Amino acid sequence: MAFEFIEHALDARAQDALLRQRTCIEKATARHIQVDGLKYLNFASNDYLGLADLTVSATFCAGSKSSALVTGYHRTHRQLEARLCQLLGYERALLFASGFAANFSVLSALFNDSKVGQVSAVFQDKLNHASLIDGSLNSKAKLIRFNHNDMGHLRARLEKSNAENKLVVSEGIFSMDGDGAPLQALENLCQTHEAWLMVDDAHSFGVCGSNGLGSIESGVKPDILVITFGKAMGCQGAAVLASKRLIDYMLQFNREYTYSTAMSPALVEIASTQLSRLCDGEEARSRLHTNIELFKRIALDAGIPLQESTSAIQPIVLGSAENTLQAQQALAKNGIWLTAIRPPTVPYNTARLRVTLTAEHEKEDIEYLVRCLEDVL
Numbered sequence: 001m002a003f004e005f006i007e008h009a010l011d012a013r014a015q016d017a018l019l020r021q022r023t024c025i026e027k028a029t030a031r032h033i034q035v036d037g038l039k040y041l042n043f044a045s046n047d048y049l050g051l052a053d054l055t056v057s058a059t060f061c062a063g064s065k066s067s068a069l070v071t072g073y074h075r076t077h078r079q080l081e082a083r084l085c086q087l088l089g090y091e092r093a094l095l096f097a098s099g100f101a102a103n104f105s106v107l108s109a110l111f112n113d114s115k116v117g118q119v120s121a122v123f124q125d126k127l128n129h130a131s132l133i134d135g136s137l138n139s140k141a142k143l144i145r146f147n148h149n150d151m152g153h154l155r156a157r158l159e160k161s162n163a164e165n166k167l168v169v170s171e172g173i174f175s176m177d178g179d180g181a182p183l184q185a186l187e188n189l190c191q192t193h194e195a196w197l198m199v200d201d202a203h204s205f206g207v208c209g210s211n212g213l214g215s216i217e218s219g220v221k222p223d224i225l226v227i228t229f230g231k232a233m234g235c236q237g238a239a240v241l242a243s244k245r246l247i248d249y250m251l252q253f254n255r256e257y258t259y260s261t262a263m264s265p266a267l268v269e270i271a272s273t274q275l276s277r278l279c280d281g282e283e284a285r286s287r288l289h290t291n292i293e294l295f296k297r298i299a300l301d302a303g304i305p306l307q308e309s310t311s312a313i314q315p316i317v318l319g320s321a322e323n324t325l326q327a328q329q330a331l332a333k334n335g336i337w338l339t340a341i342r343p344p345t346v347p348y349n350t351a352r353l354r355v356t357l358t359a360e361h362e363k364e365d366i367e368y369l370v371r372c373l374e375d376v377l
Contacts (some may be wrong), residue, residue, distance in 0.1 A: 040337035052234030064262035072262030092247035099228035105256030107135030121163035166195035172204030178309030206232025
């Protein structure tokens with residue numbers, strides 16, 4: 001029977017405890033969430049500073065009306081791009097509707113020419129986000145993976161490659177493990193092997209660094225920096241920052257940017273407001289880091305197995321997808337909302353509970369979470 005593979009695929013996912021389903025959220029803040037009339041403590045939000053809970057008065061157009069290369073590029077777009085460039089030290093920026101779109105389309109566009117692809121290679125950390133991997137797979141360049149944060153393995157890969165154009169891609173903070181990339185070591189290897197460095201700073205921007213500017217505050221300036229607005233900024237969208245020449249190249253060959261309606265001016269204005277709040281968010285960042293330290297200390301005291309993460313992302317790897325789902329359900333019965341992360345989002349046998357902490361959590365929230373985790377695990 002035609003398309004019978006659909007039923008087989010869904011049945012197989014269900015049998016392996018890997019079937020994905022949406023949950024309709026009635027209300028949500030950085031601290032609480034309401035589902036089916038029940039209120040839970042929310043430990044599954046990327047709104048690290050609680051900025052998404054703040055109201056924004058937007059009087060700008062709901063739609064940009066066309067592609068940025070037709071009539072969709074408005075003054076508000078240019079102003080936000082210029083502000084990001086000044087803040088992060090880049091010549092030019094491009095705005096995208098999402099981080100996935102930015103990562104995928106930049107990698108696809110950079111190596112879209114067959115002749116360029118034949119002499120190009122992209123070196124990706126094995127734990128990089130799906131948007132980065134898919135972008136490489138959609139390009140003409142050779143994709144080469146290196147073990148997570150393993151600079152020896154990356155060095156060997158770079159030395160073995162005879163590619164003329166080499167691009168190393170990593171993340172500032174890895175979304176599923178919560179650890180950071182060794183940025184200085186990455187930059188040193190790139191300089192030695194005449195490679196470019198691209199960093200996806202989705203989970204770093206707004207949180208890491210003394211001013212909350214993310215990986216750029218480590219003293220390393222990637223050739224291509226991607227930041228997203230949907231995490232610590234608490235809104236929607238993304239930006240790619242690079243040299244003027246690279247952005248000019250993207251304007252010629254980035255199909256996502258060329259053939260999509262430009263980001264809504266209203267959303268751009270909201271992002272500008274949230275960027276100001278993020279830059280002034282020293283107190284919220286301090287509360288967040290206090291909460292991270294509190295969680296790690298009392299969780300380790302309780303014997304809960306944590307990963308090597310000092311970020312707001314604190315994964316608890318249980319291995320079995322079925323066991324992870326059962327733990328999630330048991331926590332929900334105690335008023336704790338957590339996400340069970342299962343393959344293929346993470347490698348097989350590494351299913352996990354992904355705890356995300358925010359500045360809005362109270363001390364008693366975290367203490368209660370750890371008690372519940374201790375009981376369930």
